[in-house]
Amino acid sequence: MTPFCSFLSAAAAGDDDIFPRLVVPVSVIVVLATHLATPMAGNGMKLELSRVINGRSRLGVLKGIGRTGQHSLEVPGCLLYTHLGTVPHLTQDTLHTVSNLPSVTQVTLSNIAEHHEVLEHFKDGFRKFAGLHDTVLYCSLHDPAAPCPTGYTTNKTVSVWGSPGRIELTVAKFMALQKTVQPDWYQSMADGETWQNNTSRKRVQKSVNRTLAHLDECLLVHQNSQELEGVEVFGVVEGGDILEERVRSARETAKRPVAGFCLDGLQTGSMDQDLRNQLTAAVTKELPEDKPRLLQGVGHPDEVLACVEAGVDLFEGFFPFQVTERGCALCFNFDISPDPERAGRAPRAVLELNKEDDAARDTEPNGELDLDQTQTMYFEINLKDKRHQDDFRPLVEGCGCYCCMNHQRAYLHHLLVTNELLAGVLLMIHNTAHYLSFFGAVREALAKDRLDLLKRRVLGKRGGMDTSAKEPRD
Amino acid sequence: MAAHVERGTDSTTSIKNMSLKKSLSAAASLTLQIVAECPVTKARACNLMLPHCAVNTPVFMPVGTQGTMKGITVDQLEGLGCQICLGNTYHLGMRPGSDVIEKANGLHGFMNWKRNILTDSGGFQMVSLVELSEVTEEGVKFKSPYDGKEILLSPEKSISIQNSLGSDIMMQLDDVVSSTMTGPRVEEAMHRSIRWLDRCIAANKNPHKQNLFAIIQGGLNADLRKACLHEMTQRDVPGFAIGGLSGGEEKDDFWQMVTLSTDHLPREKPRYLMGVGYAVDLVVCVALGCDMFDCVFPTRTARFGSALVPWGSLQVKQKQYAKDFRPIDPDCQCPTCKRHSRAYLHALFKSDTAAMHHITIHNIAYQLNLMNSVRQSIVEGRFPEFIQTFMKRMFPSRDQYPSWAVDALASVNITLE
Ligand SMILES: [Zn+2]
Ligand SMILES: [Zn+2]
Numbered sequence: 001m002t003p004f005c006s007f008l009s010a011a012a013a014g015d016d017d018i019f020p021r022l023v024v025p026v027s028v029i030v031v032l033a034t035h036l037a038t039p040m041a042g043n044g045m046k047l048e049l050s051r052v053i054n055g056r057s058r059l060g061v062l063k064g065i066g067r068t069g070q071h072s073l074e075v076p077g078c079l080l081y082t083h084l085g086t087v088p089h090l091t092q093d094t095l096h097t098v099s100n101l102p103s104v105t106q107v108t109l110s111n112i113a114e115h116h117e118v119l120e121h122f123k124d125g126f127r128k129f130a131g132l133h134d135t136v137l138y139c140s141l142h143d144p145a146a147p148c149p150t151g152y153t154t155n156k157t158v159s160v161w162g163s164p165g166r167i168e169l170t171v172a173k174f175m176a177l178q179k180t181v182q183p184d185w186y187q188s189m190a191d192g193e194t195w196q197n198n199t200s201r202k203r204v205q206k207s208v209n210r211t212l213a214h215l216d217e218c219l220l221v222h223q224n225s226q227e228l229e230g231v232e233v234f235g236v237v238e239g240g241d242i243l244e245e246r247v248r249s250a251r252e253t254a255k256r257p258v259a260g261f262c263l264d265g266l267q268t269g270s271m272d273q274d275l276r277n278q279l280t281a282a283v284t285k286e287l288p289e290d291k292p293r294l295l296q297g298v299g300h301p302d303e304v305l306a307c308v309e310a311g312v313d314l315f316e317g318f319f320p321f322q323v324t325e326r327g328c329a330l331c332f333n334f335d336i337s338p339d340p341e342r343a344g345r346a347p348r349a350v351l352e353l354n355k356e357d358d359a360a361r362d363t364e365p366n367g368e369l370d371l372d373q374t375q376t377m378y379f380e381i382n383l384k385d386k387r388h389q390d391d392f393r394p395l396v397e398g399c400g401c402y403c404c405m406n407h408q409r410a411y412l413h414h415l416l417v418t419n420e421l422l423a424g425v426l427l428m429i430h431n432t433a434h435y436l437s438f439f440g441a442v443r444e445a446l447a448k449d450r451l452d453l454l455k456r457r458v459l460g461k462r463g464g465m466d467t468s469a470k471e472p473r474d
Numbered sequence: 475m476a477a478h479v480e481r482g483t484d485s486t487t488s489i490k491n492m493s494l495k496k497s498l499s500a501a502a503s504l505t506l507q508i509v510a511e512c513p514v515t516k517a518r519a520c521n522l523m524l525p526h527c528a529v530n531t532p533v534f535m536p537v538g539t540q541g542t543m544k545g546i547t548v549d550q551l552e553g554l555g556c557q558i559c560l561g562n563t564y565h566l567g568m569r570p571g572s573d574v575i576e577k578a579n580g581l582h583g584f585m586n587w588k589r590n591i592l593t594d595s596g597g598f599q600m601v602s603l604v605e606l607s608e609v610t611e612e613g614v615k616f617k618s619p620y621d622g623k624e625i626l627l628s629p630e631k632s633i634s635i636q637n638s639l640g641s642d643i644m645m646q647l648d649d650v651v652s653s654t655m656t657g658p659r660v661e662e663a664m665h666r667s668i669r670w671l672d673r674c675i676a677a678n679k680n681p682h683k684q685n686l687f688a689i690i691q692g693g694l695n696a697d698l699r700k701a702c703l704h705e706m707t708q709r710d711v712p713g714f715a716i717g718g719l720s721g722g723e724e725k726d727d728f729w730q731m732v733t734l735s736t737d738h739l740p741r742e743k744p745r746y747l748m749g750v751g752y753a754v755d756l757v758v759c760v761a762l763g764c765d766m767f768d769c770v771f772p773t774r775t776a777r778f779g780s781a782l783v784p785w786g787s788l789q790v791k792q793k794q795y796a797k798d799f800r801p802i803d804p805d806c807q808c809p810t811c812k813r814h815s816r817a818y819l820h821a822l823f824k825s826d827t828a829a830m831h832h833i834t835i836h837n838i839a840y841q842l843n844l845m846n847s848v849r850q851s852i853v854e855g856r857f858p859e860f861i862q863t864f865m866k867r868m869f870p871s872r873d874q875y876p877s878w879a880v881d882a883l884a885s886v887n888i889t890l891e
Contacts, residue, residue, distance in 0.1 A: 083826040091831055093550055093809055115821050121797045122817070131813040163824040390574050406548070406586045410578060414541065414570045421545030421827060 044069035045232060045259055047290050047313075051446055056281060056311040059446040062292055066136040066184050067230050071103040075292060076308045076442050078299075078317035078435070079106040079138055081145070084115075085130030087432065088321045089424040092131070097402035098433045100440070104136040104185075106316060108143045109177060110160040113167040116177055125182030138234075139183035141190060144267070144297045145318040150193045155210060158189055171214055175221040178228065185232045187262050189214040192296075194240035195270035201473070204240035207265075208249040211238045215256055232259035234294060237283055240265055243472040246279050250286035260292040263312065267297020276303070277310045278472050284311030301332055301379055301438055301458050308442060309451070320431035324424055327416045328380035329395040330434040333457045334441040336450045378460050383427070388413040401433035402426075503642075504685045504712040506744050512857045515886035516736055516763030519852040522744055524642045525683050526582070526590045529557040531744065531765040532848055534756065534841040535592060536773060539565050541575075541585045544773045545831040546838070548587045554808070554839050555846070558590035558642070560768050563635050564599035564627075568620060572638035580640025592746075592768070593641035595632045595674075595689075601650045609649055611666065629673035633686070637679045643746075645715060646674040648689040653721030660693035667691045668705045675709060687746060689717035690735050694727045703738040713744040716764070720749035725878035729762065733885060736763030753782065753844055757864055758882050760848055761857070772841050776833035779823055782840040784867045788816070790833060795820045808839035862891055 044064035051059040062073040080087060080102045087095050095101070107126060122129050127137050142148045142160060152159035152166060159166045174189045191210040194203060215235050222228050235258035239246035253261060263283060266276050284293055295312040298304065299319030323330055394404035395412065403426040415423035445454040507521040522529040536543055537560040543551050551559065561581050578584035581591055600607050600614045607616040613628030632647040647670050649663035671688050678686050688706045692698030706714065716735045719728050732747060739745050744765045750756065751769020759767070772782060779791035781802045788802060801811040810832040822829040851860035861883065869875055880890055
């Protein structure tokens, strides 16, 4: 495989001026990291792995999370995606029709930053501000489902995009925000603009260095902030598509007193799955076993499965929202029960309909075919399609969600063509429930050695991945 | 002579049988139990028994134009205590069409609403929404905005669609003219509405489970109103609506037409005042003897961030609420007020449509609670006091009371303090 050259020489060749610590000997850095770790000791978060398959896929429970440590989260799993603490389209009543909701809610600084002054006034933290009572709060930088224009990061700042436009964050501003948000976990400030094709090696190195520098600065402020006592920091692994930089970023981040890792710059659309697999596997290999790895920006079921195999524990749960926004319902099959009688309990796929979808899409008059077209058609049904107008079946036969228990495709079709707000509500309920059940199936498959069966179910007739895979740069 | 007597006997018997049958069929689909009548005003509290459940009146009926209540699920609507809501025949007849809804077991099945539904006739939308409509004795002719095809909405067609929708209360097709119009057209419309009522009654395929209401017309002309009332109250319909108002006429004219109508409507049948939903209008018109109301305003205004409160309304999107950490109405028990602050809702309006749902829920709760309080006060014999308290809360001072409301209430023996 690719030889990993020393991160020290790589850093020395890069912009070490902004990251002087990298040129000190390794042993010193280790000591420094240990020293940093001391004041953060005593937190209760613990990852208990019950199985590790092929040395990579991990099944377990993240225990003792949240400030009082009363929550837990099963891995592999996903976080609850929100807009400003609200699952898109849903109120607490409609959200709680979904069972087994993740105990961790994700909010993003791109939503929150513009309300900094309000939160400072409020004083009691974002959770209370948003009327969220019983959840672990994770604060990330960007919204995984919203476009984030590139070209606005500097050595000392990153930018987030909210409703008033761009908001520039320094570490000081970033940490001041965290103090008012008072999350349980937060993603450290990061320069993640290296996902575009052909980003230069120099730029990738710079992003790794900056991200490490941001992390150290964040940690320094963190340790001197009483408001953040008991709050966990997730370090961010960057490195674009350069294996060597990925490994350097992972190794260095792992030396810091972080509670977990965010894998950034690997999101859907930035690279194909094969390349993502290689990079992810190389990164997770460098990360400590006992800390969770959260992969940012990846949500398609097939990608989730591949990334679980590459050692990822957590995903951002934004995919059901994207499906909802295009007027579709998730319908893919993940039933791995060998007992056919159980089939009624787990959602069954609508395979014959998916085939029809192929034909329907070809003739769709306003069919704007996005890049994910070939992938999505196997996972979802498009309810705007006219053939659902007198289809009185639930979205997915056997689905126990509020939408499927109470409504029919014809009604959803009607709500979509008349642009009624209830369409988003009902689709979001179904898609969230379906997606969460899929993660349940992933865990069950890991527990029962049925991952291959699950892959066959989820991928349907698609079989293998794209074969024109790109190699990582080394 | 003998034959005449016989015939007379026969006809008496058959009339008795007919009226017995009628009252039986009426009992099966609609009964009105008067629970209490205000000793001072014309207000009354009733239990309106409809096919899907009992409705406590006075009642505000939220409008779900397209077979959905603006982002609120049927369970949420039921949770708010809503016992009857509206669907629009024109919209639903266009999309998804009555054949689809019929296959879904009516509008109840299509939207999975277990309580009562009232549908309008479609005539009002036709005249107000569709430019190229033409009214003849046959019906309303218009061009479909979807495919440009010419469609005739006749009384028979309107009832046929409403029969497919399966609503608990159907409205007759009436000849709608602007409430500010005067002259012979108003009279023509009134007479035509009477003729169309007879055609609607004849066309109703489900009189045993779908109640057809007549709509009193006559514009702002008291004589025409009276003539219409005189004719329509002779028909055997289970309820009456007061139509042709709330269309931009002077409030002084409005309330006089309302009170004239309730004066001539039978006590034992429900009275529905169409298109009225502002809080002050509701309280005053209950005092004038109306039982049922509907309006798109509370749900429409919610989507623009306007929350209804006992002191008027609160524009959540305004900057002044960005740091206001109180609920919309500290006394409101709705799910929105129990959980969220004005500041959070203000912020959420910039991020997600759920902000609208929160206000919609609050506004429906506000309307339903208002009517519950009105009813409670009637039952407990303190409606006059309720009105005094309500007005004091709604307006900062006595001189801001709208004069029409003062006059209307004076006409039913309430002198505002
Ligand atoms: Zn479902
Ligand atoms: Zn409220």
